[in-house]
Amino acid sequence: xxxxxxxxxxxxxxxxxITYKTFNPELNTExxxxxxxxxxxxxxxxxxxxxxxxxxxxxxxxxxxxxxxxAIADEMEALGDELLETYMQESGLPRGRxxxxxxxxxxxxxxxxxLVAEGSWIEASIDTGIPDRKPxxxxxxxxMLIPIGPVVVFGSSNFPFAYSTxxxxxxxxxxxxxxxxxxxxxxxxxxxxxxxxxxxxxxxKTGMPDGVFSNLNSSGVEVGAKLVQHPGVKAVGFTGxxxxxxxxxxxxxxxxxxxxxxxxxxxxxxVVALPSALKEKSDFWAQQYAGSITLGTGQFCTSPGxxxxxxxxxxxxxxxxxxxxxxxxxxxxxLHPNIHGAFNNLxxxxxGQPEVNVVAAYEKEVKANYAQxxxxxxxxxxxLENSTLHKEVFGPFSVVIQCRDSKELVAIIKKLxxxxxxxxxxxxxxxxxxxxxxxxxxxxxxxxxxxGVPTGVxxxxxxxxxxxxxxxxxxxxxxxxxxxxxRWVRPFSYQDWPDALLPGELKNDxxxxxxRLVNGEKTRTEL
Numbered sequence: 001x002x003x004x005x006x007x008x009x010x011x012x013x014x015x016x017x018i019t020y021k022t023f024n025p026e027l028n029t030e031x032x033x034x035x036x037x038x039x040x041x042x043x044x045x046x047x048x049x050x051x052x053x054x055x056x057x058x059x060x061x062x063x064x065x066x067x068x069x070x071a072i073a074d075e076m077e078a079l080g081d082e083l084l085e086t087y088m089q090e091s092g093l094p095r096g097r098x099x100x101x102x103x104x105x106x107x108x109x110x111x112x113x114x115l116v117a118e119g120s121w122i123e124a125s126i127d128t129g130i131p132d133r134k135p136x137x138x139x140x141x142x143x144m145l146i147p148i149g150p151v152v153v154f155g156s157s158n159f160p161f162a163y164s165t166x167x168x169x170x171x172x173x174x175x176x177x178x179x180x181x182x183x184x185x186x187x188x189x190x191x192x193x194x195x196x197x198x199x200x201x202x203x204x205k206t207g208m209p210d211g212v213f214s215n216l217n218s219s220g221v222e223v224g225a226k227l228v229q230h231p232g233v234k235a236v237g238f239t240g241x242x243x244x245x246x247x248x249x250x251x252x253x254x255x256x257x258x259x260x261x262x263x264x265x266x267x268x269x270x271v272v273a274l275p276s277a278l279k280e281k282s283d284f285w286a287q288q289y290a291g292s293i294t295l296g297t298g299q300f301c302t303s304p305g306x307x308x309x310x311x312x313x314x315x316x317x318x319x320x321x322x323x324x325x326x327x328x329x330x331x332x333x334x335l336h337p338n339i340h341g342a343f344n345n346l347x348x349x350x351x352g353q354p355e356v357n358v359v360a361a362y363e364k365e366v367k368a369n370y371a372q373x374x375x376x377x378x379x380x381x382x383x384l385e386n387s388t389l390h391k392e393v394f395g396p397f398s399v400v401i402q403c404r405d406s407k408e409l410v411a412i413i414k415k416l417x418x419x420x421x422x423x424x425x426x427x428x429x430x431x432x433x434x435x436x437x438x439x440x441x442x443x444x445x446x447x448x449x450x451x452g453v454p455t456g457v458x459x460x461x462x463x464x465x466x467x468x469x470x471x472x473x474x475x476x477x478x479x480x481x482x483x484x485x486x487r488w489v490r491p492f493s494y495q496d497w498p499d500a501l502l503p504g505e506l507k508n509d510x511x512x513x514x515x516r517l518v519n520g521e522k523t524r525t526e527l
Contacts, residue, residue, distance in 0.1 A: 002086070002190045004035040006042055007215040009049045010200055015039040020219035022189055025092035025340070026333050028368040035189045038216035038223050047232040049211030050150035050179040056209045058147050058177045062512075064206065065175060066117035071202035072166055072174075073109040076102070076195060083194050087160050090188040092333035092369065097296065098161075105161040108168050108459055112175035115482045121145075122489075124505045124516040128527065129496065139496050142506040145489040147177030149234030152227045154248070155185035155192055156239035157335055158299045164188070165195035165215060168459075168480055169237030169262075176488035178235070179212045183227060186219045187336050193217075221247075228252050228261070235488055238263040239301070239479070242392075242470045249473050262487045263473045264466060266392045267420040268305035269454045270413060270444075272437055274426030277451070278314035285425055286321035289398075290329060292453040297332045297371050298396035299339070302421050302454040305392055308380075308401045308409055319400045323360030323375050326396075331362060331370045334395065340369045343395035347374055350393055355382045359400065371395045380408040384415055406434060413440040418468025418475065421447045421454040444468060446475060 004019070005012040014036035022031045038046075076083070087098045115121050122144045129140030151173040155164035162168065170180045184192035196215035203212050216223055228236055228251045236252060238245050238261060245263030252261045277285060292304055307322075309315040334340040351358060351374065359375040366372060373396035380403035383389050389399060403409040413422075422441035424431055431438065431450075441448055446467030457465055457480055465480035466472035472479070477487050494502060504511045508527040515524050 002033045002193050004033050004193070004217075006036065006038050006217055007193075007196050007200055007213070008042055008045050009053075009211040009214055010204060013042050013045075015042055018219070020186060022090045022187060023336055024089050025336055025369040026088075028337075031089055031190065033190050035217045035219075037218050037220075040226065043216065043223060043226050043230070046181050046211075046214040046216060047150065047227070047230045050181055050214065051232045053179045053209040053211035054147075054149055057179055057212050060177070060208070062116040062119045065177065066113040068202055068206045068208050069109050069113035069116070069171060069175060071206050072199050073106045073113075075198035075201045076166060077106060079194055079198060083191070086190045086194055087188070090191055091160055091335055093296075093335075101159060101161040104459060105167055108162070109166065109171045111459065111482055112171045112485065115485070116175045118514070119505065119512050120515040121482070121485060122505055122514070124514060126506060126516060126518045126527070128519060141493055141495050142497065142502065143491055143493040144503070144505050145486070146492045148488055148490050149178060150181060150232055151178045151235045151237060151488055152181050152183060152233050154183045154224060154236070154238040154240065155188070157185055157187050157339065158296075158301070159239070160185070160188040160191045161195070163239040165192045166199055168484055169239070172485045173237065173488045174212070176485050178488045181214045181216065181227060181233070183224045184215055184217050186217070189217050224248065225251060229255060231255070231257060233259065235259055236261040236263075237487070240265065242266040245473065246470070260487070261473055262477060262479065264301065264420075264479045265470045265472065267301055267467070267471045268390070268392050268416070269302050269419055269421045269423070270306040270308055270416060270441070271304045271423040271425065271454070272409065272413075272441070273307055273309040273315065273318065274424065274430050274434070275310060275312065275314050276427040276430040277425035278309065278318045280427075282314060282318045283321050286318055286325050288453055289322055290325035292455045293326060293398045294329050294332070294373055294396040295455050297334050298373070299335060299394060300455050302457060304398055304423070304454055306399050306401060308403060308412060310406060310409060311402045311404055315400075315402060319359055319375075319377055322400070326373050326375055327360050327362060329373065331366045331372055333367070334369050334371050337369055339394065340371065343371055343393065343397070346391060346393045347395065347397050350389060350391060350397075350399070351376050353386055353388055355379065356389075373397065375400065377402060380404060380412055383412060390416065406437065410436050410440045413437065413444060416444050418471040419445045420465065420467045420471045421445055421449060423449040423452065423454055425451055446471060
């Protein structure tokens with residue numbers, strides 16, 4: 001049942017007189033629920049409770065945290081159709097997308113549960129002492145990863161499950177031993193409250209401390225700003241716009257004690273289409289990319305916003321085919337009227353630049369909040385000279401860049417801001433001849449794709465979801481997969497510490513049976 005209240009730990013609260021409603025973009029009408037924005041007192045209570053919870057939660061065993069994460073997945077799944085229907089009412093996304101994203105979220109939770117139950121993720125490292133070493137004794141040093149403290153997670157607009165209340169940021173932070181305060185996204189606060197109720201039930205069933213999780217509502221930026229500035233908060237997770245992520249990053253940096261902000265922000269995900277790919281499979285790639293550009297109404301952070309090729313008949317035929325195939329796809333609903341309006345404004349701004357040619361523009365009448373897809377093309381020289389053409393247009397829109405040669409193509413890649421992904425379409429032999437293109441992309445992106453589409457982010461240990469700024473604020477970390485847990489921990493060493501007082505992960509007899517680096521060798525054996 002949706003109450004519209006905030007969760008301050010296990011307690012529901014609605015002290016503020018500021019209220020708002022979510023919106024159904026498919027029906028173009030407000031949803032019935034009324035949500036109470038978190039007050040300053042409620043923010044303070046949530047952070048204080050999280051700080052108190054951290055004192056106990058940080059020392060809870062991996063097996064107990066595993067039970068908690070699995071219980072969250074169970075409780076979320078038990079919400080059944082009510083959760084799916086609320087998701088659809090607040091996002092305009094179809095049931096298949098809701099089911100798929102829920103499945104991905106449950107998988108993420110269970111993956112972290114498995115990780116912390118096994119325990120080796122803490123990267124235990126032991127270098128035993130040599131007391132009689134000359135000219136100075138060598139101390140006994142033992143290192144492991146420990147949690148950093150309460151984490152604030154901002155729900156994202158385009159993934160109400162996977163990057164929101166119990167999504168990857170929350171799951172990884174809880175797995176690391178950090179309490180989480182979610183700043184629920186105002187576009188899907190009802191979905192967020194239902195998922196929050198699942199987290200709270202799981203915490204109570206598994207005996208987690210009160211305050212290990214809170215969920216705060218907000219229709220504006222004030223609640224988020226206060227959370228980031230609160231001295232009790234030790235890190236931030238964010239998925240959204242460059243403007244929003246950078247604002248949080250700057251707030252965190254100006255604190256008396258600066259804290260890390262792990263923000264995944266904008267990306268146009270350049271695609272390099274080499275002549276060999278377009279000569280042999282032009283129609284195939286046109287079909288693939290028409291689908292990728294419009295997938296999820298173009299509202300994925302990995303949507304291909306730039307396609308870069310070398311001028312010639314092959315690129316011309318591909319561009320024409322892409323236009324024809326994208327026009328054959330029925331428009332679909334965007335997440336919110338504000339997102340739809342921003343898409344239209346940016347689309348027209350970029351399309352209206354000098355020397356831009358329109359390849360295809362869907363102009364038939366559509367329902368309210370439905371996006372009309374568009375493909376434009378420009379010369380490489382024009383793109384290099386006009387930074388407006390580099391902007392991310394969040395929606396079904398892409399720019400085909402026609403380069404005079406491979407040197408200009410490399411120059412364009414080097415001029416781009418940091419990106420989540422880069423893709424190369426072509427034959428192996430041709431790619432081998434263009435190592436400069438591969439190297440240029442490697443310096444600009446977090447993941448490079450061979451003969452595929454960038455949409456679709458596999459949840460697995462080898463996935464890198466992040467990239468040079470502004471794709472993310474710290475390209476050393478991923479926001480997807482079990483290694484995303486490393487954002488919420490710090491390395492900590494014990495020197496010459498009595499074995500009896502060491503945590504189990506570092507004791508001589510290795511009671512947890514984890515894999516450790518002992519004097520330079522990986523082993524599970526005891527000392």
